[in-house]
Amino acid sequence: MPTISVDKAELYKALGQEYTTDEFETLCFEFGIELDEDTSNSERPIVNGKQEAPQLKIEIPANRYDMLCFEGIALMLNIFREKTPMPNYRLVTPKSGELEIITVHPDTLKVRPYVSGSILRNVKFTQESYDSFISLQDKLHQNLARNRTLVAIGTHDLDTIKGPFTYEALPPKDIVFTPLNQKKEMNGEEMMAHYENDKHLAKFLHIIRDKPVYPVIYDSQRIVCSMPPIINGDHSKISLNTTNVFIEMTGTDRTKLEIVNNIIVAMFSQYCAEPFTIEPVKIISEHNGETRQTPDISPRVAQAEVDYVNNCCGLSETPERICELLKKMCLTATPSSSSKNILDVSIPPSRADVLHQCDIMEDVAIAYGFNNLPRTSPNKSSTIAQPLMVNKLGDIVRMEAAMAGWSEVMPLILCSHDENFAWLNRKDDGSTAVRLANPKTAEYQIVRTSLLPGLLKTIRENKKHSVPIKVFEVSDVAFKDVSLERKSRNERHFAAAWYGKTSGFEVVHGLLDRVLLMLKTAFLTHEEGLEDKKGLDYEVRQDHQKVDGYWIEEIDEETFFQGHAAAIYLRVGGKQVRIGEFGILHPTVLEKFELRYPVSTLEINLEVFL
Amino acid sequence: MANAQDAPSGDLPSKILKALSQQEPILSADTFPSYKSTELKGALDRLASRSMVTYETIDREEAVLEAEALEIAANGSHEARVFEALRTAVAGLTVSELEAVVGDKNVVKVGQGKAFKSKWIAKGKEGRLVASTDSIQDTTREQLKIIQETQTHPDPKIIADLKKRKLVKMQKIIHFKIVKGPKFALEITKEETDLTADMLSSGAWKTAAFKPYNFKSLGADQNAGALHPLNKVRHEFRQIFFEMGFEEMPTNRYVETGFWNFDALFVPQQHPARDLQDTFYISDPKTADKPHAESEDDRGDYESYWKNVQEVHQEGKYGSIGYRYPWAEDESLRLVLRTHTTAISTAMLHKLASKKGPDGRPPPARYFSIDRVFRNETVDATHLAEFHQVEGVIADYGLSLGGLMEFMEIFFHKMGIEDLRFKPAYNPYTEPSMEIFSFHKGLDKLVEIGNSGMFRPEMLEAMGLPKDMRVFGWGLSLERPTMIKYKVNNIRELLGHKVDLSFIERNPAVRLEKS
Structure with a gap:
C-alpha cells in the first residue's frame, strides 16, 4: 500500500477543521485509509535550515489512485464528510478552436504504442502544490504504472514549445537532446550509458534499452519534449512559474494510460484560473485506430440493483437513501426511470477502481459505516465438519x-x-x-x-x-x-x-x-x-x-x-x-x-x- | 607421594567429625589448611544434610606473593642485592664483575638504577661501582615478608603499591567455621534415600533411617517429547473450525499456476503481487497444463472456466467492465509457489459449482485450511519466505456483511478476542474487503488481526456459481497470534531451523480462550 505524506496543518485547513490524532485516525478508519504516523511529536528533518512541518503519513489502498496526493485525500475526505460536492470537470476548447495535436508514427508500435495528452491552462502553482504535482507523478509511476513499464508521464511548460507534436520511434543514435537538468546534449545511446548508475533512473533503462528504436516526442520545431519512459528534455521543463502545462503520457497499457491522464487532470485542474477545466489534446494515430481526443473525462454510467446492494449489506434502504449515501463516496446516483430496482450511477473519471456493482455496494456499506451495519446470524445452513x-x-x-x-x-x-x-x-x-x-x-x-x-x-x-x-x-x-x-x-x-x-x-x-x-x-x-x-x-x-x-x-x-x-x-x-x-x-x-x-x-x- | 593431608576426601567427613569432637568450633583454615574449599564444602554439605554439623562460610581476601616477590622475600630486593655485592668488594666492581657476583644480569640492570636513585651506590674510579653508605634498609623485602607471614599488611596503601608493582596478587579464600549439629555423632549412619521393593520384602523399612527429601528442588526430568508451539496453536484453530462445521481443504499442494493463484482470483496480470520481487516462480518444471479435471469424480467444466477468466479480465463479464488489458495465456500457465492458500479455496469453489444439492443448486459449504504459503520476501525479524495461512471460506445463499461480521465475532471470541472493529480495505479478489481489528490491552491500541471479505462476482460467476451464492473469505497468519501470545519477537525463532529446542520442550499447552 502506498503511503502519502501530507502537511498536517494544510490538510486540516483544507478540511476546515482541527482534529486530534485519535479523531483523525477514526475518520481514516471509517473511510478505509490508515493513519500510519503523525510526526508532530517526532524528530523531523531540517530542510534548507527549516524544520519540516508536522506531517500525517497516510496509507492509501492500492486501488485508490485518486488519493495518491494531498489534493485527492483532501477532496475525498471532504466529499465523505459532506463538506464539498464532487467537482464538475469540464473540457474547454481554446478560443482559437484548434486543439493541440500529437501525431503518432507507426514505428512506435515496435516499442511503446500508445500516447495520450492533456493541457492545463493558466495554472498557478504554489511551492506546495508544485511539489505535490511532481510527487503524484512519482507515485503513479511507482504504483499504477508499474515502474513506468505500463505508463510514463512527461509534463512540460507549453510556452517553451510549440505544437503540433509528433510521437515517433527512432534509432537511439538519432535522438539527440539535452536531458532534464543536464548541461550537454546526448544521443539515446549515450543517455543509456550516462544513467546506468543513476539512483533514480537506472531502474527504468531496461524498459527500452535493447529495443531497435526508442520512443520520442518532438514539437513542431523538432525540440525533444521527452524520450519516454526515461527522461524529459531540459528545454521544456516546468517550474513553479509555469502557467500552461502540457502533459503527455505514453505506454503499453491503453486502459492504464487513460486512467493516469484522468487522475492527473482531476487532481490538478483545480489550480487552473478556471478550476476543474481541462483542455483536451487530439491524438492522430491512424495506423492502429487510436485517433481520438484525450482525456475522456465524461463519467461512466453504471447500474446497480437496489435489492443486491441492500441484500449484501443487510440493509433495507430506499433507492433515494442509497443515492444519498453514494454521494459521500463521490458517486452520483439516481433511481432509474426504467425500473424501481435500478440505480443509474455516474462514476467520475478518477474512480477507476469501480468495475462492478459490488464496488458500488461496498461504497454504500462504507458510507453507512461498516461498524453500523446490522448484524445477522451467520448460520444460514448447516454443514458437516470434516478433517483432511x-x-x-x-x-x-x-x-x-x-x-x-x-x-x-x-x-x-x-x-x-x-x-x-x-x-x-x-x-x-x-x-x-x-x-x-x-x-x-x-x-x-x-x-x-x-x-x-x-x-x-x-x-x-x-x-x-x-x-x-x-x-x-x-x-x-x-x-x-x-x-x-x-x-x-x-x-x-x-x-x-x-x-x-x-x-x-x-x-x-x-x-x-x-x-x-x-x-x-x-x-x-x-x-x-x-x-x-x-x-x-x-x-x-x-x-x-x-x-x-x-x-x-x-x-x-x-x-x-x-x-x-x-x-x-x-x-x-x-x-x-x-x-x-x-x-x-x-x-x-x-x-x-x-x-x-x-x-x-x-x-x-x-x-x-x- | 601421598602424605596424610592428601588422603582422599572420602574420609574427610570422618576427619571433620573427629576434629569437632576434640574442639568446637573449628576453622577449616586452621584444621584442614591443605584441602580445597570445594572438597571441604562437599564433605560439610554431606554432614549438614544429616544435621550432624552446621557451618558458616567465611569469605576473605588474602594477599599472595608472586614468583618475583617470593625471590625478593628470600634473597632481598634487586637494589639491595646490588648494594650488598658492592659493599663487600672494597675496591668496587665493574659492571661485568658485579653481574658475575650477583649471578643475574637482570637483577643488576634493575637494581643498579634503583640503588643509584637511593644514593646507595656511586661511580668510583676506572668505571667501577662502589657502595656509598654502610648500611641500608631493604623496605620492599620487609614488607613482602610481613605479607608472606600474615597474608596481609596493616597498611592497605602498601598492598596497593605492591599490587601495582605486580609483586602481590589478591586471592579470594573461603573458610568454614564448623560447629556440631543436633545429630552430631562420630559415625555417619547410613541413610536410605528411597523406599525400595527389597526393603518392603525384608522389612528393613521399619528400622531404616531415611534421608529427608529435598522439597525445594524440582522433580526428575521426564525426557518428555513435545509438539511444536505453532502446531499446538494450529490444533486449536482447527478445533474451532471443526466446532463450526468446516471441512478441511486439501492444501497439500505447494506448486500452483498463475491461473489458480492469481487469474482465477481476478488478480490482474500486471498486479504487483505477481512481481518477481514478491512471488517465487518455478524454473523447473517449466510450464503448467491448462486447467483440467484430474479425478473421475471431478465434473467441473474447466474449458469454459478458462475462457470466462480470460474474458472477465480482458473485456469484462458478469456486469464487470474488467481490467481491459490483453490477457496472456503464458502468464497464466507459469508455475509458482502458492502465495496464499486461496489458490486451493478457488479450486474448491470451482468444484462446488458443479455439485448439486437437494434443490439442484450448488450446496452451501464451509471450508478451511491452515498451511504453508510462500513469499519471496527479504527475511527479517517479522518476515520469512514461508509462513502459515489460516483461511476460512463460507459459501451460501443470501449472505450479508452483517453475517460476516457476526461470524468473525464468534470465531475470534473462541480464542478470547472480543470487540472487533471492521475497516474498509482493498483486496483484488474481495469486495467489500474488511480488515479486522481488535483492541490489544498490552499494546494499548487497535491491532489488525485478520482480513476478510466477500469474494468478487468476477471470480465466482466465472466458476459457474449462481449469482446469488455469496462467499465469505477470511484469513490470518498462524505465526502472528502465536508470536503475540508467546512474546516471540523474531519469527525465525518460531518457524524454521533456528528455533531453540528448549523453547519447544518447555512451551505450555495452548488454551486460546484463556488469554
Whole structure:
C-alpha cells in the first residue's frame, strides 16, 4: 500500500477543521485509509535550515489512485464528510478552436504504442502544490504504472514549445537532446550509458534499452519534449512559474494510460484560473485506430440493483437513501426511470477502481459505516465438519512420536540444492526436485524432497542443547510430476533424527516399529518374509497367502554408514512398496551439516497408509 | 607421594567429625589448611544434610606473593642485592664483575638504577661501582615478608603499591567455621534415600533411617517429547473450525499456476503481487497444463472456466467492465509457489459449482485450511519466505456483511478476542474487503488481526456459481497470534531451523480462550 505524506496543518485547513490524532485516525478508519504516523511529536528533518512541518503519513489502498496526493485525500475526505460536492470537470476548447495535436508514427508500435495528452491552462502553482504535482507523478509511476513499464508521464511548460507534436520511434543514435537538468546534449545511446548508475533512473533503462528504436516526442520545431519512459528534455521543463502545462503520457497499457491522464487532470485542474477545466489534446494515430481526443473525462454510467446492494449489506434502504449515501463516496446516483430496482450511477473519471456493482455496494456499506451495519446470524445452513484425511493421519503419527519422547520441529520447506542432495550424498537425477526461478538467497533454491536437511539444520542450530537430541517432523515434500496439471505433487513424510554420543540406531529403529505398530502394520520377520529371494518380489508365506505388513532390508547407500542402514518395505493389499529408509548417517554427511556426534535418521512416506 | 593431608576426601567427613569432637568450633583454615574449599564444602554439605554439623562460610581476601616477590622475600630486593655485592668488594666492581657476583644480569640492570636513585651506590674510579653508605634498609623485602607471614599488611596503601608493582596478587579464600549439629555423632549412619521393593520384602523399612527429601528442588526430568508451539496453536484453530462445521481443504499442494493463484482470483496480470520481487516462480518444471479435471469424480467444466477468466479480465463479464488489458495465456500457465492458500479455496469453489444439492443448486459449504504459503520476501525479524495461512471460506445463499461480521465475532471470541472493529480495505479478489481489528490491552491500541471479505462476482460467476451464492473469505497468519501470545519477537525463532529446542520442550499447552 502506498503511503502519502501530507502537511498536517494544510490538510486540516483544507478540511476546515482541527482534529486530534485519535479523531483523525477514526475518520481514516471509517473511510478505509490508515493513519500510519503523525510526526508532530517526532524528530523531523531540517530542510534548507527549516524544520519540516508536522506531517500525517497516510496509507492509501492500492486501488485508490485518486488519493495518491494531498489534493485527492483532501477532496475525498471532504466529499465523505459532506463538506464539498464532487467537482464538475469540464473540457474547454481554446478560443482559437484548434486543439493541440500529437501525431503518432507507426514505428512506435515496435516499442511503446500508445500516447495520450492533456493541457492545463493558466495554472498557478504554489511551492506546495508544485511539489505535490511532481510527487503524484512519482507515485503513479511507482504504483499504477508499474515502474513506468505500463505508463510514463512527461509534463512540460507549453510556452517553451510549440505544437503540433509528433510521437515517433527512432534509432537511439538519432535522438539527440539535452536531458532534464543536464548541461550537454546526448544521443539515446549515450543517455543509456550516462544513467546506468543513476539512483533514480537506472531502474527504468531496461524498459527500452535493447529495443531497435526508442520512443520520442518532438514539437513542431523538432525540440525533444521527452524520450519516454526515461527522461524529459531540459528545454521544456516546468517550474513553479509555469502557467500552461502540457502533459503527455505514453505506454503499453491503453486502459492504464487513460486512467493516469484522468487522475492527473482531476487532481490538478483545480489550480487552473478556471478550476476543474481541462483542455483536451487530439491524438492522430491512424495506423492502429487510436485517433481520438484525450482525456475522456465524461463519467461512466453504471447500474446497480437496489435489492443486491441492500441484500449484501443487510440493509433495507430506499433507492433515494442509497443515492444519498453514494454521494459521500463521490458517486452520483439516481433511481432509474426504467425500473424501481435500478440505480443509474455516474462514476467520475478518477474512480477507476469501480468495475462492478459490488464496488458500488461496498461504497454504500462504507458510507453507512461498516461498524453500523446490522448484524445477522451467520448460520444460514448447516454443514458437516470434516478433517483432511492426510492431516488426520499425520496427526496420529505426530502424537505417537511425541508420546515416545521425541520433540517436534518445523524447519523450512525451501532449502538449497546442496542441502537436499550433495550434502546427503544424494544425486539429483533432474526429474525429482522443483526448482525456484528467482530466489533472493541460495538458501531457497528448491522445494525439499526430503525432511532430513531441515532436521539436521535444526540440530546444527541446537548444539548447545543436552544430548541426545531426538527430533521429528511430519510434513510435506514435493516432487516433479509431469503427469499433473501443476507438474508437481506433494507427499506427506514422517522423519526423525537422533543426535547423541552413541549412534541411536536402535532407538530410531524402535521408533519406526512403534509408529508402524500404532498404524496397525505387522512386522514380518526375516524368516517369514525374506526367504532367499532378493528384490521386490518377496513371497511372504502364511497359508500360502501374501500377508500385509512391513519388513526391512539392509541397503548400501552413500547417505548412510555402511552396514547400518535399511530400506523399509510395506505390503498393503498385496501391493508392496519401499516407503523409506533409516540408518546411521555417513560421517561425511555429518561433516557437511557441521555435526560432531553420530546421527541416526528415519524417513518414511505416510501416504501409503491413507 | 601421598602424605596424610592428601588422603582422599572420602574420609574427610570422618576427619571433620573427629576434629569437632576434640574442639568446637573449628576453622577449616586452621584444621584442614591443605584441602580445597570445594572438597571441604562437599564433605560439610554431606554432614549438614544429616544435621550432624552446621557451618558458616567465611569469605576473605588474602594477599599472595608472586614468583618475583617470593625471590625478593628470600634473597632481598634487586637494589639491595646490588648494594650488598658492592659493599663487600672494597675496591668496587665493574659492571661485568658485579653481574658475575650477583649471578643475574637482570637483577643488576634493575637494581643498579634503583640503588643509584637511593644514593646507595656511586661511580668510583676506572668505571667501577662502589657502595656509598654502610648500611641500608631493604623496605620492599620487609614488607613482602610481613605479607608472606600474615597474608596481609596493616597498611592497605602498601598492598596497593605492591599490587601495582605486580609483586602481590589478591586471592579470594573461603573458610568454614564448623560447629556440631543436633545429630552430631562420630559415625555417619547410613541413610536410605528411597523406599525400595527389597526393603518392603525384608522389612528393613521399619528400622531404616531415611534421608529427608529435598522439597525445594524440582522433580526428575521426564525426557518428555513435545509438539511444536505453532502446531499446538494450529490444533486449536482447527478445533474451532471443526466446532463450526468446516471441512478441511486439501492444501497439500505447494506448486500452483498463475491461473489458480492469481487469474482465477481476478488478480490482474500486471498486479504487483505477481512481481518477481514478491512471488517465487518455478524454473523447473517449466510450464503448467491448462486447467483440467484430474479425478473421475471431478465434473467441473474447466474449458469454459478458462475462457470466462480470460474474458472477465480482458473485456469484462458478469456486469464487470474488467481490467481491459490483453490477457496472456503464458502468464497464466507459469508455475509458482502458492502465495496464499486461496489458490486451493478457488479450486474448491470451482468444484462446488458443479455439485448439486437437494434443490439442484450448488450446496452451501464451509471450508478451511491452515498451511504453508510462500513469499519471496527479504527475511527479517517479522518476515520469512514461508509462513502459515489460516483461511476460512463460507459459501451460501443470501449472505450479508452483517453475517460476516457476526461470524468473525464468534470465531475470534473462541480464542478470547472480543470487540472487533471492521475497516474498509482493498483486496483484488474481495469486495467489500474488511480488515479486522481488535483492541490489544498490552499494546494499548487497535491491532489488525485478520482480513476478510466477500469474494468478487468476477471470480465466482466465472466458476459457474449462481449469482446469488455469496462467499465469505477470511484469513490470518498462524505465526502472528502465536508470536503475540508467546512474546516471540523474531519469527525465525518460531518457524524454521533456528528455533531453540528448549523453547519447544518447555512451551505450555495452548488454551486460546484463556488469554
